[in-house]
Amino acid sequence: MSGKSLLTRRGLIRSGALGAGALVLSGCDKLYSNPAFRGALESAEDLHRASQRLLGREALAREYAASQMSPIFRANGNREVGDPFYKRHLAQAFERWVLTVDGLVRQPLALPLSALRTMPQRTQITRHDCVEGWSAIGKWEGPQLGHVLDMAGLADTARYIVFHCADSFGAARYYESIDLVDAFHPQTILAWRMNDRPLDEAHGAPIRMRVERQLGYKHAKYVMRVEAVASLDGVYGGKGGFWEDSSGYAWYAGI
Numbered sequence: 001m002s003g004k005s006l007l008t009r010r011g012l013i014r015s016g017a018l019g020a021g022a023l024v025l026s027g028c029d030k031l032y033s034n035p036a037f038r039g040a041l042e043s044a045e046d047l048h049r050a051s052q053r054l055l056g057r058e059a060l061a062r063e064y065a066a067s068q069m070s071p072i073f074r075a076n077g078n079r080e081v082g083d084p085f086y087k088r089h090l091a092q093a094f095e096r097w098v099l100t101v102d103g104l105v106r107q108p109l110a111l112p113l114s115a116l117r118t119m120p121q122r123t124q125i126t127r128h129d130c131v132e133g134w135s136a137i138g139k140w141e142g143p144q145l146g147h148v149l150d151m152a153g154l155a156d157t158a159r160y161i162v163f164h165c166a167d168s169f170g171a172a173r174y175y176e177s178i179d180l181v182d183a184f185h186p187q188t189i190l191a192w193r194m195n196d197r198p199l200d201e202a203h204g205a206p207i208r209m210r211v212e213r214q215l216g217y218k219h220a221k222y223v224m225r226v227e228a229v230a231s232l233d234g235v236y237g238g239k240g241g242f243w244e245d246s247s248g249y250a251w252y253a254g255i
């Protein structure tokens with residue numbers, strides 16, 4: 001897929017809502033580019049967001065039975081990483097790689113993969129929904145992000161968690177960010193295992209985020225560094241994520 005057509009198509013999915021994605025896919029681009037219609041969609045999204053806040057964003061995303069797992073889980077976005085540092089660690093099965101946890105924390109951490117694998121683990125079978133119009137059910141395992149953040153001790157000023165990734169689109173690094181409600185959600189994990197095997201490169205080795213209440217692009221792959229910040233201003237393009245900066249995707253993609 002060429003970068004250009006990808007960006008153009010993604011540019012149409014401005015709200016990041018699944019419904020908008022479905023409209024684009026069913027050829028309603030004209031309708032969607034109509035400002036009045038867009039306004040209605042966006043206010044519906046606000047309402048939906050408000051009701052989620054009232055119902056509690058702590059609610060769990062649906063979990064599935066092993067028998068419901070998709071036979072094939074597509075890999076999307078970057079499936080390989082060109083960065084030489086990453087390639088070196090991939091070749092060594094990430095044995096000497098460490099995850100950096102820093103920013104507004106009392107105790108910055110450098111966590112080897114072995115440490116992430118031996119902490120208390122959470123396993124969940126969930127459905128991944130990509131705004132490009134596909135979904136897949138997979139099994140994910142890893143420590144809860146909240147547990148890792150508690151080890152580091154968040155400063156009182158921390159408001160967001162930023163995930164810095166190893167891959168890029170052109171010159172732009174992939175990154176994502178979430179607020180503390182999502183960061184401490186029980187299903188938000190640093191997954192190193194997928195479908196009972198260590199994560200492969202295509203799906204984000206050595207670790208990728210699972211933020212189960214959010215759409216696909218929030219699930220950062222190839223996470224190298226977890227940073228606690230007070231504001232997203234000045235972090236890359238300032239909108240909280242690669243697609244948010246480049247294509248106007250909604251930062252809040254919660255369902």
Ligand SMILES: Nc1nc2c(c(=O)[nH]1)N[C@H]1C(S)=C(S)[C@@H](COP(=O)(O)O)O[C@H]1N2
Nearest residue numbers: 074075076077078130165174216219220221
């Ligand atoms: N680092 C990084 N994370 C990423 C992406 C990417 O290209 N790079 N693509 C996102 C998108 S749009 C989706 S749908 C999922 C795809 O995850 P998968 O390859 O495991 O299916 O990863 C998300 N996280």
Ligand SMILES: [Mo]
Nearest residue numbers: 130131216217
């Ligand atoms: Mo996606």
